[in-house]
Amino acid sequence: DAGVTQSPTHLIKTRGQHVTLRCSPISGHKSVSWYQQVLGQGPQFIFQYYEKEERGRGNFPDRFSARQFPNYSSELNVNALLLGDSALYLCASGALDRGGGADTQYFGPGTRLTVL
C-alpha cells in the first residue's frame, strides 16, 4: 500500500483563480480529513468526511469546500484564491473507530499551493 496519496505535488495559481486538490486514502479507510499548513505553523483542520458526509469543519471561509466520493477519495476546492491561501495542504485518512478512542490518522505528502 502506497499510503495516502495526494495530487498534484505542487501547484502555482494567481489570485482569484480556483483550485482542486485530490486525495486517495489508504485502502479500507473511510475517513478523510484536510489540513492547511502555513509556513512556520502546525497543520490547521479544514474538513473531515466520513462515508461521503461532512463530519467536521474548521474555521475557514466558504471559499473552501470539499467532497468525498464512493471510493472514499476526496477533493478539496478553493475558490477566489487569495495570497494567504499559499500553504501546504495535507490530507489524512483514518479507519474511524467508533468503539472509543481516536483512531490514528495517516497523512499524505501534501500539495504545495503557491498563490501569486
Place this chain on the structure above:
Amino acid sequence: AQRVTQPEKLLSVFKGAPVELKCNYSYSGSPELFWYVQYSRQRLQLLLRHISRESIKGFTADLNKGETSFHLKKPFAQEEDSAMYYCALSKNFGNEKLTFGTGTRLTIIP
C-alpha cells in the same frame, strides 16, 4: 476551545544528552494527546499517543492532567532524532479533528 502550545520553536541537544520537548494543552473535556514527527523530506507520521503508553524509538510521553501537559522525553538523544515534532490533541471517542501545536524543530548536535 482546544489549544496546544509548544513553547520552543527550536531546540538543540547534544548527542547522548536527555531530550524534553514541551507541550501544554487546554481543553475542557478528556482529550487524547499525540506526538507527530516529520523527518526531513518525509511525511508527517505518528510517533506516539498517550493511550498506548508505548515507548517508540526510545521516546515516552506522560499525560499530566493536573498540569495539562504532555511532554515528550528521551533519555539519550541520537542524531536520527533530528526532526520537526508536533504535539496534537483530539477529543476522546472517535476520529475527531486534530488540533496541532506550532511544532518544535529538534536538532541533535553530534
